[in-house]
Amino acid sequence: MxxxxxxxxxxxxxxxxxxxxxxxxxxxxxxxxxxxxxxxxxxxxxxxxxxxxxxxxxxxxxxxxxxxxxxxxxxxxxDWFYVSVEVDENDMCYDWLSDWLSTRLLNGSVRHFTVKAVWGTDDDDWFETNDKFDEDRPELVFMPGTGSHILYHKGHKITVSRERPDSISGSNFLSSNFMSSYQKKESITISTFGRDVSLLRSIIKDAMEESFKKNSGKTTIYCCQGSDRYWSYMGSRTPRAFHTVVLAKGIKEALLDDISTFRRSAGWYRERGIPYRRGYLLHGPPGTGKTSFIIALAGHLGLSVCILNLSASGLDDQQLDQLMNDAPRNSIILIEDIDAALLDKKPGETQSGKNNVTLSGLLNALDGVTAHEGSIMFMTTNYIKKLAPALIRPGRCDRKLLFDYADSHQVREMFLRFFLGQPSDYVKKVDKPKNVNEDKSIIKLSLLKKSKTNSDDEKDTAVVADVPDPEEQARRLEHDAMVRRLANRMAELITKEDAITPAQLQGFFLQYRNEPETIHAKVDDFKLELIANRKEQAEKKRLLRERHKKKEAKEKAKKEKERAKKEKERAKKRANGEDVDSSDSSSDEENDNEGSKGGSDFISDSDDDEGVHGLSVANGKSMANGKSAPNGAVSSS
Structure with a gap:
């Protein structure tokens, strides 16, 4: 105490x-x-x-x-003795420098780092293992934190500074869309002693070259984040082989030829005073491969993809125009589901924190005075009838291509892609026999690999590479001939009238990818499952319609009751010799008109294209034997 x-x-x-x-x-x-x-x-x-x-x-x-x-x-x-360069995060150089810095060893002066977990993006490693993707933990990428740090590059002392601005939330004015669009972004500043900027140029150039080398042969994906006025780098992916995209005959080749001709015709367009732009609309039911084709096309042509979400919160006409003009060169601008993205608003009407893109703003961004030259625009929609005619007229949409349900050609080609050459194209893993030479199907070529089982016991696994000996080659030829016969048979069982999308067909083939000989027997069950799903979807939409009609009838009855009450009051006033305002009756008529219009398109008829139409076609479709099964099902011979 x-x-x-x-x-x-x-x-x-x-x-x-x-x-x-x-x-x-x-x-x-x-x-x-x-x-x-x-x-x-x-x-x-x-x-x-x-x-x-x-x-x-x-x-x-x-x-x-x-x-x-x-x-x-x-x-x-x-400042008189140092030269520096600042890069904001809304510039591609920022991504280059970030990757470059993450691979450089910093000296002991660094005490603060930022770290992020990144899953490996090299898809080639995945395909090489074939049977499974072994990566179960992400890679940790360390970056120097905010503040100043020192590193040495080519014998020169470099100062790296990262600045992260404070949040501007808390004020209605500062948190407005306008201010959030122009607020200062995170930046990286590099500086060095002297007045020569060649060292800084070489650093940025090295960072750029490393980035391009790292992403060589890959498709770079960009997107816009909310109210930001710049494209954000989302990553790179190994492109899908273009020959694996199966469309109706002639569509893929015609579109590829059209874009290739456009890309090498800049001078031709300029000499004739034609805007150097090209727009495409891909329309058709969901699951017909519209987006997949665009991504594969970009990879085949070596182009980037800029995904533009017109429904993004905070996006307005001005930001849309800037994004369109700032799109990276050699890129495809992709707008998905454009029918569901546009708002029925007039120019100048805005809602804070919400999407404010109007049809007029989109039209001006596509082919207005400030429209980007050399752009390739792709739009996708499931319901072309919902689009405004001004949006799909020539000049904004130069070509319209229908991606429909899978036809016989697509069924055959997809079947061949899944099953043709299956035994020889994949590296097979088998348990190593006691004597490799005793197995005649293995020709003294194996690679031993250690693998741990769940019980932590180790066993030798032989990764066997096929060698084209005569017996094996004959077996493969026989297998390929069988697959071609089965492909023709499958093209007879599944046709365009069945209203089956390539995505549904791909899922069916994946489910039985190791059973090419027996998959035909499962076609009936596959169709019956689709029919049941369509019936279920159609019933849900029918119930929604009925519910909406009841709601409309209830609102209409309420308005009729109110109007009768007002009419009774007006009649009473007339009987007493009082003046009656005629504007009351006119306003009632306007309200009635608005009520009759409102909600009439609550569930569009086009929404039923896939469900009801596909159901009716499937119910009336007969299989190869031409006999219909009960309840709309069809049986095979």
Whole structure:
């Protein structure tokens, strides 16, 4: 207890000495003033402590000002001896420098890092293992944190500074879409001693070359984030082989030829004064491969893909126009489901925090005065009838291509792609036999690999590469001939009239990818499952329609009741000789008109294209034997 009393006494003595120091400092400063000024200040504040504090505050302000002035002057002097470059995160250089810095060893002066978990993006490793994807943990990427850091590049000392602006939330004005679009983004600044910028240029060039080398042969994906006015790098992916995209005859080749001709005709367009732009609309039921084809096409042509979401929150006409103009060169701009993205708004009408893209703004962005030259635009929609005619007229949409249900050609080609050459194209893993030479199907070529089972027991696994010996080659030829016969048979069992999308067909083939000989027997069950799903979807839409009609009828009855009540009141006024305002009746008529219009398109007929139409076609479709099964099902021979 005595110790606590002593500590409290020491604390009180310390506070007393501080107060005494303040009073003495204030008294000294006060003594330098004239008696009149001193008396005025003392009379205004009322006591010696406040007077001393006032003078100390003045001293602190002066010292702070002098300190800031000295620091700013020192920084200005350093600027004479240093050269620097700043890169904002809305520029592609930022991504290059970020990757470049993450691979550089920083010296011991770095005490603060930022880290992010990144899953491997090299799809080639995945396909090489074939049977499974072994990566079960992400890669940790370290970056220097905010502040200044030192590294050495080619014998030169480089200062790297990362700046992250403070959040601007908390003010209605500052958090508006306008301010959030122009707020300062995260940036990286690199500087070095001297006046020669060649070193900084070489750093950025090296970062660019490393990035392009890393992503060589891959498709780069960009997208826009909400109210941001720039394209964000989302990653790179190994492109899908273009020959694996199976469309109706002639569509893929015609579209590829059209784009290739456009890309090498810039001079031709310029000489004739034609805007150097090309627009395509891919329409058809969901699951027919519209987006997959665009991604594969971009990979085949070596183009990037910029995915533009017109429904993004905070996006408006001005930001849309800027995004269209700032799209990276050699890229495809992709707008998916454009029928569901546009709002029925007039220019100038905005809603804070919501999507404000109008049809007029989109049209101007596509072919207005500021429209981007050299752009390749792809739009997709499931329901072309919902689109405004102005949006798909020539000049904005130069070609319209239908991606329909899978026809016989697609069924045959997809079957061949799944099953043709299956035994020889994949590297097979088998348990290593006691004597490899005793197995005639293996020709002394194996690669031993250690693999752990769940019980942590190790066993040798032989990765066997096929060698074209005569017996194996004959077996493969026989297998391929069988697959071709089965493909023709499958093309007879599944036709376009069955209303089956390539996505559904792919799922069916994947389910039985190791059973090419028996998959035909499962076609009936596959069709019956689709029929049941379509019936279920059609029933859900029917119930929604009925519910909506009941709601409309209820609202209409309520309005009729209100109108009858008002009419009764007007009749009473007329009987009493009072004036009746004619505007009341006209407003009632307008409300009735709005009620009759509202909700009429709650569930569009086009929404039933896939469900009801596909159901009716499937019910009336007969199989190869031409006999219909009960309840709309069909049986095979």
């Amino acid at each position: 005595e110790w606590l009393v002593d500590k409290a006494g020491d604390a009180l003595n310390s506070y007393a000495s501080v107060i005494d120091g303040i009073v003495q400092t204030g008294s000294k400063l006060e003594s330098t003033l004239s008696p009149t000024a001193s008396s005025l200040i003392r009379g205004f504040l009322g006591n010696d402590v406040l007077t001393a504090g006032f003078f100390v505050m003045i001293i602190g302000t002066v010292v702070s000002f002098l300190k800031d002035s000295i620091i700013n002057t020192f920084n200005d002097l350093l």
